[in-house]
Amino acid sequence: MSNVLTLQEYQAIAGSLTLPTMAFIDGKFRPAASGKTFASSNPATGEHLADIAACAKEDVDFAVAKAREAFDDGRWSKLHPNERKEVLIKLSKLVLRNRHELAVMESLDSGKPITDCENLDIDEFVHIMNWHAELVDKIYDQTAPVGSDAISMIVREPIGVVGAVLPWNFPLLMLVWKMAPALAAGCSMVIKPAAQTSLTALRIAELASEAGLPRGVLNIVTGGGAEVGEPLGLHMDVDMVTFTGSTATGRRFLRYSADSNMKKVVLELGGKNPCIVLDDAENIDYVAQQVCAAAFWNMGENCSAGSRLIVQAGIKEKLLERVKAHAREWKVGNPLDPQNALGAMIDKGHFSKVASFLDKGRLAGYDILVGGDTLEGTYIQPTIFDGVANTDELAREEIFGPILSVITVNSYEEALQVANDTEYGLAASVFTANGKKAIRAAQAIKAGTVTVNCFGEGDVTTPFGGYKQSGFGGRDNSIHAHDQYTELKTIWIDLSDSAVDGAID
Numbered sequence: 001m002s003n004v005l006t007l008q009e010y011q012a013i014a015g016s017l018t019l020p021t022m023a024f025i026d027g028k029f030r031p032a033a034s035g036k037t038f039a040s041s042n043p044a045t046g047e048h049l050a051d052i053a054a055c056a057k058e059d060v061d062f063a064v065a066k067a068r069e070a071f072d073d074g075r076w077s078k079l080h081p082n083e084r085k086e087v088l089i090k091l092s093k094l095v096l097r098n099r100h101e102l103a104v105m106e107s108l109d110s111g112k113p114i115t116d117c118e119n120l121d122i123d124e125f126v127h128i129m130n131w132h133a134e135l136v137d138k139i140y141d142q143t144a145p146v147g148s149d150a151i152s153m154i155v156r157e158p159i160g161v162v163g164a165v166l167p168w169n170f171p172l173l174m175l176v177w178k179m180a181p182a183l184a185a186g187c188s189m190v191i192k193p194a195a196q197t198s199l200t201a202l203r204i205a206e207l208a209s210e211a212g213l214p215r216g217v218l219n220i221v222t223g224g225g226a227e228v229g230e231p232l233g234l235h236m237d238v239d240m241v242t243f244t245g246s247t248a249t250g251r252r253f254l255r256y257s258a259d260s261n262m263k264k265v266v267l268e269l270g271g272k273n274p275c276i277v278l279d280d281a282e283n284i285d286y287v288a289q290q291v292c293a294a295a296f297w298n299m300g301e302n303c304s305a306g307s308r309l310i311v312q313a314g315i316k317e318k319l320l321e322r323v324k325a326h327a328r329e330w331k332v333g334n335p336l337d338p339q340n341a342l343g344a345m346i347d348k349g350h351f352s353k354v355a356s357f358l359d360k361g362r363l364a365g366y367d368i369l370v371g372g373d374t375l376e377g378t379y380i381q382p383t384i385f386d387g388v389a390n391t392d393e394l395a396r397e398e399i400f401g402p403i404l405s406v407i408t409v410n411s412y413e414e415a416l417q418v419a420n421d422t423e424y425g426l427a428a429s430v431f432t433a434n435g436k437k438a439i440r441a442a443q444a445i446k447a448g449t450v451t452v453n454c455f456g457e458g459d460v461t462t463p464f465g466g467y468k469q470s471g472f473g474g475r476d477n478s479i480h481a482h483d484q485y486t487e488l489k490t491i492w493i494d495l496s497d498s499a500v501d502g503a504i505d
């Protein structure tokens with residue numbers, strides 16, 4: 001069932017929103033200790049949205065202290081799993097009750113199209129939250145096969161205080177990817193949303209409190225990367241940091257960890273993902289739709305965007321004809337208008353970066369099959385460049401915009417070689433009617449997720465993360481995500497007759 005309203009209804013909601021502006025620490029909205037704020041604006045219109053607390057190290061220290069206090073006294077970490085589950089499911093219900101408000105807030109803050117905010121971000125938030133909540137009272141610990149003279153229990157304990165540093169491209173979704181498993185496992189959190197997109201994280205924290213999440217368990221500290229992200233990464237009392245964002249910033253978190261308390265670090269980073277279409281692919285119209293979705297969905301502001309189309313020469317002409325037709329269906333414009341599939345780029349700086357790749361493509365003399373221009377404001381046309389070599393800058397850099405580079409290959413083997421010729425390894429898609437080739441390709445491609453005859457990222461049941469410089473230390477989603485917010489402990493109990501208190505009369 002679609003939950004989408006009309007443009008007029010969304011505009012009315014936008015006009016009546018009360019936007020959160022303060023950090024959320026120890027169960028309360030609070031200004032930054034310095035009293036400073038930063039301006040947050042609507043990327044589609046440039047209009048001022050809110051002045052948000054510009055937090056810094058002392059706010060991070062306060063939030064971590066409160067998260068630690070909450071963790072250590074067990075108000076959440078030691079609750080019966082069933083009680084944690086109930087609070088998180090209540091949060092999901094509150095999200096659904098406030099869905100239109102949250103969807104509009106997300107769209108205004110990020111430039112994302114409202115239909116995606118409604119049908120993807122909100123629905124997935126709820127689904128993922130419920131899945132992890134439901135998991136925690138159904139999983140069991142283990143015992144090891146150590147013989148009859150001992151019992152050896154292998155138990156999982158929540159890891160402690162988790163710092164999460166989030167990107168701006170999927171504010172709600174990245175929040176729940178981190179927050180659902182960490183909270184379900186019993187951790188306390190200090191979360192730093194991207195400065196461009198703080199609003200929905202703050203509102204979720206408020207709803208979580210309404211759902212019964214004890215104070216101090218979920219803290220949202222707003223502000224810049226250097227001011228908030230860095231002190232969180234360097235903090236001596238944070239047990240783990242989970243990060244999604246650029247590879248360059250991810251690298252910093254490894255250094256922060258090494259320079260502080262060797263906290264666990266999980267990184268979900270960039271991608272330059274291949275979409276391989278082999279000569280024997282069938283249902284070309286569907287393949288073309290998927291190629292476009294891979295390249296253009298979320299304005300290409302997506303770590304798993306299929307930004308390299310690696311096509312075998314024999315099918316190229318037929319495929320590109322359909323790809324061009326489908327690319328033109330991706331309407332760009334006002335994110336609040338449900339007619340539009342693409343909204344605005346996140347900010348002027350990022351818009352200029354993506355636009356510079358349009359210039360580079362023109363200068364390089366590639367064939368522009370579709371688009372190639374910016375539109376008034378911070379909009380970029382879905383663009384397809386043909387004739388790109390895999391060694392060219394467009395095929396190597398993560399552009400994070402709706403630009404597809406077409407690379408032609410002559411064989412299956414060449415397709416795989418080109419697909420793997422990248423520093424990244426997040427995701428890949430392969431289109432072929434030959435099952436054996438599909439499986440061999442999926443095995444050969446060095447990427448965390450390989451989809452066959454479709455584009456996608458899996459779902460909450462499947463781990464998401466990268467090989468090579470696309471990821472480090474763990475995965476989002478699935479039971480593996482749950483596990484990474486826990487420590488493994490062995491408890492060995494000696495039952496032998498010589499054990500201290502073990503003799504049986």
Ligand SMILES: NC(=O)C1=CN([C@@H]2O[C@H](COP(=O)(O)OP(=O)(O)OC[C@H]3O[C@@H](n4cnc5c(N)ncnc54)[C@H](O)[C@@H]3O)[C@@H](O)[C@H]2O)C=CC1
Pocket residue numbers: 165166167168169192193194195223224225226228229230233244245246247249250252268269270271302303350398399400
């Ligand atoms: N993998 C992904 O999902 C994402 C990839 N990117 C890529 O990164 C490029 C640059 O975008 P940015 O927003 O600058 O990404 P970024 O990786 O710098 O930002 C992500 C998060 O890290 C924080 N951060 C920034 N500098 C930090 C520092 N020194 N210490 C600690 N935290 C810090 C930011 O405030 C934000 O919360 C994009 O063009 C895109 O290619 C950006 C966002 C998400």
Ligand code: BAL
Pocket residue numbers: 167169170244245301302303304457
């Ligand atoms: N596509 C979900 C993860 C990301 O873009 O960062």
